[in-house]
Amino acid sequence: xxxxxxxxxxxxxxxxxxxxxxxxxxxxxxxxxxxxxxxxxxxxxxxxxxxxxxxxxxxxxxxxxxxxxxxxxxxxxxxxxxxxxxxxxxxxxxxxxxxxxxxxxxxxxxxxxxxxxxxxxxxxxxxxxxxxxxxxxxxxxxxxxxxxxxxxxxxxxxxxxxxxxxxxxxxxxxxxxxxxxxxxxxxxxxxxxxxx
Numbered sequence: 001x002x003x004x005x006x007x008x009x010x011x012x013x014x015x016x017x018x019x020x021x022x023x024x025x026x027x028x029x030x031x032x033x034x035x036x037x038x039x040x041x042x043x044x045x046x047x048x049x050x051x052x053x054x055x056x057x058x059x060x061x062x063x064x065x066x067x068x069x070x071x072x073x074x075x076x077x078x079x080x081x082x083x084x085x086x087x088x089x090x091x092x093x094x095x096x097x098x099x100x101x102x103x104x105x106x107x108x109x110x111x112x113x114x115x116x117x118x119x120x121x122x123x124x125x126x127x128x129x130x131x132x133x134x135x136x137x138x139x140x141x142x143x144x145x146x147x148x149x150x151x152x153x154x155x156x157x158x159x160x161x162x163x164x165x166x167x168x169x170x171x172x173x174x175x176x177x178x179x180x181x182x183x184x185x186x187x188x189x190x191x192x193x194x195x196x
Contacts, residue, residue, distance in 0.1 A: 006030055007117055007177040014196055018189035025125030025191025028184060031118040031169055035094035041083030041107040049107045053077065053085060056101050057094075061085065068146035068161055076169075078148025078161045083107070086148065086159055086171065088118065117177035119184060122167035125191040130168060132187045134158070140165060156180060 006012070008030060016024055041049035046063055054061045059069040059077055068078030075089035087094065095111035102109050121129065127138040133153045137143060148161040156179070159171040172180045185193065 007174050008181055009178065011178055012181055012195060014194075016192065016194045017185065018192045020192030020194075023192060024123065024194045026121055026123035026129055026188050027194045027196055028119060028121050028181075028188065029196040031120040033088045033113065033116075033118055034090045034092035036086070036088045036112045036116045036118070036171065037095045037098055038080070038110045038112055039085045039087060039098060039102060039107060040110075042105070043083075045106045046083035049083060049085075049102065052102055052106065053087065053098070056098060057087060057089075066147050066149055068148045070146050070163070076146065076161060076163065078146065078159075080148065080150050080159060086161075088171075115174050116171050117174045117180075119170045119172070119177075119181070120163070120167060121170065121184065121188075122164065123191075123193075124166060125188075126166050126168060129184075129188050129191060130160075133183065134160070136160075138168075153180075153183065156183075 039049060039053055050061050050063050057075050058071050061069050061077055065079055070076035077085050077087040080086050095113055099109045130138050134151050136149055136151060143162050145162050150159050156176050161169050163169050
């Protein structure tokens with residue numbers, strides 16, 4: 001398979017930045033995924049799609065809005081709308097496996113691997129930083145681990161999944177990745193940030 005080049009280029013320089021005199025509040029990195037896939041059920045097929053995705057990806061998925069799951073192999077998914085899921089993982093074959101396995105009478109599967117960039121942001125101040133950008137409650141009770149949300153920062157569409165108590169992954173359109181990286185860095189300056 002052809003190696004994917006990062007859209008971030010030299011703009012995303014490793015090291016500590018902002019006000020880090022007393023340490024950094026967050027770490028930001030590009031989370032490289034082998035596959036990013038969107039699966040959509042036809043009307044009336046939501047339950048079938050959810051069950052099929054759960055079995056194929058070895059996840060305990062629910063049709064509940066914003067719910068999500070992850071497995072030990074690093075495959076994760078979250079509900080992005082009625083009968084719609086965003087799935088990702090390290091396995092480059094995931095997209096092809098899902099396309100082959102989901103019957104055309106159940107729904108559609110679209111490989112977004114080359115069209116999305118995923119940022120991971122983690123640390124003690126992660127909720128504070130993200131709350132500056134999005135009108136969402138990032139507290140753990142309101143946004144549990146593995147749950148996901150679809151939102152926007154100005155006109156930039158972002159899908160967010162909580163991957164740990166102090167870690168989130170943000171999916172953005174690849175063509176806007178460099179601009180969003182700059183926005184994320186600026187929002188993190190007051191708490192200090194490390195880029196890995």
